[in-house]
Amino acid sequence: MISTILLLGTILSTVPGRIEDVAGSVRRNVLLPIGQTLDRLLAPVDRALQPVADGYNRRLGTYFGEMTGLQFALIFGALIALLTAGLWAPLVSGSLLRTLALASIWAIFAMSWDIQSGYTGYISFGHSVLSAAAGYTTALLLVHVNPELSLWITAPISVLAALVLGLLIALPSLRLEGPYFSLITFVAVLLFYRLTTAFTSLGGIPGFSSPDVFTWDPTMRYYYMLVPMLLIALALTFMARSNLGMILVAIRENESAVSAAGINPTKFKIWSFALSSIPMGIGGVLLVGFTGNVDPHTFVIVDNSIEMIAMAVIGGMSSILGPLGGAFLFEFLNHEVLHGFSTPVRYLFLWGLVLLVLVFARDGLFRMIWHRLGAVRGENE
Amino acid sequence: MSVLEVDGLTKRFGGLVAVDDFSLDVEQGEIVGLIGPNGSGKSTVFNCIMSIYDVTEGTIQFNGDAITDDKTHEIVNKGLSRVSQESNPIDLYPVAGNIKLFTLPNSIRSLRGGASDEEIYEYAARIDIEDKLQEMPDELPHADVRRLEIAKALATEPEMLLLDEPFAGMNQAEINELAGQIERFREEGMTIVVVDHNMGGLMNLVDRVVVLNNGEMLAAGSPEEIAENQRVQEAYLAGEGL
Numbered sequence: 001m002i003s004t005i006l007l008l009g010t011i012l013s014t015v016p017g018r019i020e021d022v023a024g025s026v027r028r029n030v031l032l033p034i035g036q037t038l039d040r041l042l043a044p045v046d047r048a049l050q051p052v053a054d055g056y057n058r059r060l061g062t063y064f065g066e067m068t069g070l071q072f073a074l075i076f077g078a079l080i081a082l083l084t085a086g087l088w089a090p091l092v093s094g095s096l097l098r099t100l101a102l103a104s105i106w107a108i109f110a111m112s113w114d115i116q117s118g119y120t121g122y123i124s125f126g127h128s129v130l131s132a133a134a135g136y137t138t139a140l141l142l143v144h145v146n147p148e149l150s151l152w153i154t155a156p157i158s159v160l161a162a163l164v165l166g167l168l169i170a171l172p173s174l175r176l177e178g179p180y181f182s183l184i185t186f187v188a189v190l191l192f193y194r195l196t197t198a199f200t201s202l203g204g205i206p207g208f209s210s211p212d213v214f215t216w217d218p219t220m221r222y223y224y225m226l227v228p229m230l231l232i233a234l235a236l237t238f239m240a241r242s243n244l245g246m247i248l249v250a251i252r253e254n255e256s257a258v259s260a261a262g263i264n265p266t267k268f269k270i271w272s273f274a275l276s277s278i279p280m281g282i283g284g285v286l287l288v289g290f291t292g293n294v295d296p297h298t299f300v301i302v303d304n305s306i307e308m309i310a311m312a313v314i315g316g317m318s319s320i321l322g323p324l325g326g327a328f329l330f331e332f333l334n335h336e337v338l339h340g341f342s343t344p345v346r347y348l349f350l351w352g353l354v355l356l357v358l359v360f361a362r363d364g365l366f367r368m369i370w371h372r373l374g375a376v377r378g379e380n381e
Numbered sequence: 382m383s384v385l386e387v388d389g390l391t392k393r394f395g396g397l398v399a400v401d402d403f404s405l406d407v408e409q410g411e412i413v414g415l416i417g418p419n420g421s422g423k424s425t426v427f428n429c430i431m432s433i434y435d436v437t438e439g440t441i442q443f444n445g446d447a448i449t450d451d452k453t454h455e456i457v458n459k460g461l462s463r464v465s466q467e468s469n470p471i472d473l474y475p476v477a478g479n480i481k482l483f484t485l486p487n488s489i490r491s492l493r494g495g496a497s498d499e500e501i502y503e504y505a506a507r508i509d510i511e512d513k514l515q516e517m518p519d520e521l522p523h524a525d526v527r528r529l530e531i532a533k534a535l536a537t538e539p540e541m542l543l544l545d546e547p548f549a550g551m552n553q554a555e556i557n558e559l560a561g562q563i564e565r566f567r568e569e570g571m572t573i574v575v576v577d578h579n580m581g582g583l584m585n586l587v588d589r590v591v592v593l594n595n596g597e598m599l600a601a602g603s604p605e606e607i608a609e610n611q612r613v614q615e616a617y618l619a620g621e622g623l
């Protein structure tokens with residue numbers, strides 16, 4: 001008996017060492033050769049595309065970031081795939097266009113969250129309150145003012161509402177350093193949730209079903225969501241690659257150095273929140289046009305706020321395009337790959353994925369791929 | 382005309398009086414040494430001037446302007462820059478990026494402003510780290526990290542520099558070189574206050590010395606006078622030598 005325990009003890013005590021050995025040999029014998037093979041295969045592609053990428057780099061590189069041949073291929077390929085999805089997606093699966101439309105909306109949320117939380121490090125746990133402000137403004141205008149109001153009137157007012165609420169949250173809370181900001185955003189979304197459920201004039205649990213969807217045509221609906229998403233991605237990438245992005249990252253890394261540089265960190269933190277609120281509002285308006293319903297579950301619940309963080313984390317925070325990719329991966333897994341499972345099981349898997357990324361690939365999957373592609377050239381020159 | 386006027390500065394942390402009724406006038410083009418044993422309040426004086434701390438009592442003027450209640454960034458933009466005792470570069474950016482940050486305008490509309498590569502090179506060259514512009518701060522030897530801190534301060538185009546222990550951790554050759562560079566800043570028109578523990582690097586650099594002890598001014602005078610001063614000697618007996 002005792003010898004069994006001793007034996008077991010010896011075996012157990014070697015387990016951690018074994019795991020490290022296994023991980024090491026996996027890296028040596030599997031990952032490294034795969035990486036080298038990929039490099040060998042991709043290097044000629046990279047070189048072939050380099051002239052095209054250089055053309056882009058010369059003209060637009062300073063504004064949107066420079067790319068290598070492969071990075072350019074990834075962005076350009078993805079862009080073509082998204083723009084032509086109306087043609088090929090229905091052939092892949094009946095629900096794919098819907099999933100891609102939804103992913104576009106969530107990509108807007110994840111990128112908006114990123115330009116504020118990912119860049120400054122002041123993490124917002126309540127960003128869904130901003131899209132909710134836009135959604136509820138649209139619904140309330142239709143219900144209480146005039147059901148015939150056009151989108152050209154309701155949409156700008158709704159985005160403005162998101163911006164005003166954003167400033168209401170940011171102005172007092174971003175003057176403080178430390179965790180207060182995160183807590184206040186968290187409370188804000190809980191408060192908004194209770195507000196919408198407590199009063200029937202605000203729709204209560206069922207919400208408002210009076211807003212119309214933009215269109216019933218799934219292809220058109222997809223493009224209504226895709227085009228604003230791409231424009232927002234372009235605008236936010238442009239901002240992130242400017243001085244603004246540099247200052248926001250510096251705030252995250254070392255706020256006192258920003259003050260010492262003669263730059264007012266509070267002003268920039270508030271500006272980043274405003275800059276985040278506007279596309280959040282646009283995303284909210286699009287979500288109304290997608291669902292045709294404005295209710296607490298679709299718009300407000302704190303799960304929404306956490307979900308956009310999850311997408312940004314999976315893709316790679318503080319990169320704008322990372323969260324975009326993260327949103328598409330998240331929605332694709334959720335609605336295409338895992339659609340046969342019940343909601344709890346799907347989310348169990350998705351949150352597990354978030355945890356894995358946080359532990360093993362903290363920079364996010366898309367940032368990892370991006371840097372890997374960028375490194376192909378470096379190792380071959 | 383006085384560039385910097387500190388008048389009756391007092392700073393209390395709870396019950397602890399870190400700086401007690403301290404006054405200091407610095408004239409245009411001067412290099413003033415501020416010395417004192419460990420914990421005597423030297424860095425606290427700088428932190429109060431830069432509004433890192435709120436003052437408990439007293440006023441601070443820069444070029445005749447009250448800056449006591451200004452924010453740190455406003456003071457920097459008025460032409461007063463401080464190199465702190467601890468280096469705190471941003472490790473994500475190379476040396477050039479760290480310097481560039483300090484040239485960016487405080488404006489949300491300025492998306493492309495800031496120094497050009499040539500200008501960044503110039504700032505770095507004034508303190509001899511122009512060869513390290515592409516290196517990451519965590520790869521630099523200590524003396525270069527300290528030089529980077531000074532380059533960052535230079536990049537804000539200051540009229541006046543507050544240097545907190547710039548010589549700490551440097552060898553004699555590095556100290557001499559840095560003292561020469563500081564002398565050159567003065568020739569370019571800058572006014573400078575240098576904090577140090579002891580007279581080591583200051584003797585041939587500063588025009589006059591102010592000694593702090595337990596938050597109070599203990600003595601002031603030429604470097605020679607201070608080196609001879611009996612009360613200063615005694616204050617230092619408790620700790621290391623003068």
Ligand SMILES: Nc1ncnc2c1ncn2[C@@H]1O[C@H](COP(=O)(O)OP(=O)(O)OP(=O)(O)O)[C@@H](O)[C@H]1O
Pocket residue numbers: 394397399417418419420421422423424425426466578
């Ligand atoms: N933020 C703070 N909170 C509480 N006490 C502080 C704070 N900053 C400084 N002190 C105290 O004030 C006194 C003066 O500190 P200060 O750092 O100004 O001394 P110093 O002369 O710069 O010393 P050193 O030569 O070690 O840098 C010390 O007793 C210190 O513990």
Ligand SMILES: [Mg+2]
Pocket residue numbers: 423424425466545
């Ligand atoms: Mg000090």
